[in-house]
Amino acid sequence: MTEQFVLFPDPPPPDLVRTLDLSGYAWTATNTATDLSDVEPDSGWTGAIVSADADPEKAWAICRELRKRDVPVEPLLLLVNGSQLEELQARDELFDDFMISPFHPRELEARLRHLLWRVGRGVRPDVIEYGPLSLNLETYQAQVSGHPLDLTFMEYELLKFLASHPGKVFTRETLLNRVWGYEYYGGARTVDVHVRRLRAKLGEEHAHMIQTLRSVGYKLGQSRW
């Protein structure tokens, strides 16, 4: 119900308005980002759609304003015409997605839906996924490639922490601090045993997801470069 988009400019492009209305999205148009706070809904803006068609310079300014707020407006969809594609370069941080106008109404719907899904996932991750691994944080269930894993509490916590930072290496010391707690005082070999059990439960096929870095620690998966 409280889907409220910010639109630029005011008045917005007719085809944009038409599609939003048909899709059931509410919107508010503006020409200046400064006075946005006055009309901002309590739940915050759902996102922004900025058309750079008419006044590109001002559109970029609006984007910057929207991004500079205490709570940046996300997602931000940019509408450009074909000749403006080069302008996107070196401005990657100012928008989340873009679309070439004139556009297909269904494309706008699809992009908005996908953008909302993406930010929704980012803000409140109730599941952590990495490759074949999937951790449901609400139900404490874990599975690899569809097969559920019967993990104990500590095993789950360790795997969750590793999967939250894929590719990053953690020393046993760090793992003890972050997973077991700062007040924990015990042997570092405890980590080894839990890693061993995790590998066993991951199965031979996925055991290598947790890698050992000799005289350093452990990491889950690999990040490229």
Place this chain on the structure above:
Amino acid sequence: MTEQFVLFPDPPPPDLVRTLDLSGYAWTATNTATDLSDVEPDSGWTGAIVSADADPEKAWAICRELRKRDVPVEPLLLLVNGSQLEELQARDELFDDFMISPFHPRELEARLRHLLWRVGRGVRPDVIEYGPLSLNLETYQAQVSGHPLDLTFMEYELLKFLASHPGKVFTRETLLNRVWGYEYYGGARTVDVHVRRLRAKLGEEHAHMIQTLRSVGYKLGQSRW
């Protein structure tokens, strides 16, 4: 820098190939995700571009495969035609961005650039770079001109220290103190052996990056004067 994209299907759409070639992106086409590991570059795939135009069902299957790997392929750009936009619904997790074909070559360029930028900044690049050399301090990965190096702990530490001060010459004594630790007491020739192994692993092409200064010590790279 080896930018290597995975393309589906094989052969890929001609306009896609043409644009990628013109933009200077390397690519590999495939019809099955299973045999991808055989041709995967050492540095991993840069991303994937899946065309759902010809065979939508198989395209979705490919997307799932690419996402379920131990190292998920990211970013994944989906190519659809206008009538397939509805199929995107409820499949948000299978792609990062989509584009309607036929497409404007500049749009493809812009989307790829923005996608690469996004995934690139997603992981905070805590890396040391010097020339073709690149050290990821978080994952303890090292590579020269795209090829990963399989370094041991001490080799990595030594290379990291040298790369942190490019062009500067260090005596064996200094290296022992700074890399091995101040309390270390052992023969200085240990450094020589590690330098030798580093040179070997750097490959003949880059072995000269570590230079010997007779009766002084070692340095990495050239000091510019």
Place this chain on the structure above:
DNA sequence: CACAATGTGAACGGCGTGTGAAACGGCGTC
């Protein structure tokens, strides 16, 4: 040419890690 410094190959051995099993401790049941 002589000597020193460095490169090279190989071998030793310590130490980090994997592995199996036992001990510990909390918690619920009888």
Place this chain on the structure above:
DNA sequence: GACGCCGTTTCACACGCCGTTCACATTGTG
């Protein structure tokens, strides 16, 4: 309160990597 179960921690031992050292070859320098 005694017992047993289960998750966790600790211990002991074996294995193999890899850091270190040595002997010898090669290169460079006065």
